[in-house]
Amino acid sequence: MSAGHPAVAGAALFVEAAGDADAEALAGLEERCYTHPWTVRHFRDEIARPGRGRVVVLREPRAAEEAERGIRAYFAFQVVADEMHLLNLAVAPELRGRGWARWLLRLALSLGGRRGARRALLEVRRSNQPALALYRQAGFRELSVRRNYYTRPQEDALVLEKSGIG
Numbered sequence: 001m002s003a004g005h006p007a008v009a010g011a012a013l014f015v016e017a018a019g020d021a022d023a024e025a026l027a028g029l030e031e032r033c034y035t036h037p038w039t040v041r042h043f044r045d046e047i048a049r050p051g052r053g054r055v056v057v058l059r060e061p062r063a064a065e066e067a068e069r070g071i072r073a074y075f076a077f078q079v080v081a082d083e084m085h086l087l088n089l090a091v092a093p094e095l096r097g098r099g100w101a102r103w104l105l106r107l108a109l110s111l112g113g114r115r116g117a118r119r120a121l122l123e124v125r126r127s128n129q130p131a132l133a134l135y136r137q138a139g140f141r142e143l144s145v146r147r148n149y150y151t152r153p154q155e156d157a158l159v160l161e162k163s164g165i166g
Helices: 020-033 040-047 100-114 129-137
Strands: 014-017 053-059 071-080 083-091 119-125 141-150 155-163
Touching: 020 040, 020 053, 020 071, 020 083, 040 053, 040 071, 053 100, 071 100, 083 100, 100 119, 100 129, 119 129, 119 141, 129 155
Parallel strands: 083 119
Antiparallel strands: 014 053, 053 071, 071 083, 119 155, 141 155
C-alpha cells in the first residue's frame, strides 16, 4: 500500500462513488462473492439514492474500460436517523487477504459517522468466519440472531453492532 491506499501489482487504486454505469460490473462481482447476490436493479436503486447512503467502489483506473470497469472491491451503506446499515462489502475473491476489506470497512464507518450515524449495524452469515473476524476486530459485537435469514444455503444471520462511530 502506498500513501495509506491499497495497490494492485504496482497500480494505484482509487475510491469513488459508484455510478449507474457501474451497476452491471458490481452485480458481476457480487455473483462471484455471494450465493444470494444483489441484482443490477438492486445496485441501480442504491446508486440512485445518494441522500440515504452510498455505493463506493475501489477501482483500478487502467482497467476502467473492461467489463468489470476496474472495480476490485466495493461497499454499500445507508444511514437512517443515527444508524448506519452496512448493506454489503465485497472484495474480488482473487484479491482477498491484502487488507482491503479492513481498509474499506474503516472508510465506510467514517463516511457513516460523517452523515450523523452513531452506531453501525450489519448482518453476516453465521458460517462466514473471515467476515466475522474482520467485524470483531473492528469492534462489532453480536446483537441478535435472525433465524433462517439467508437462503442458498439456508442459514442464520448474526446481527452485529458497533457503537460510537460518529
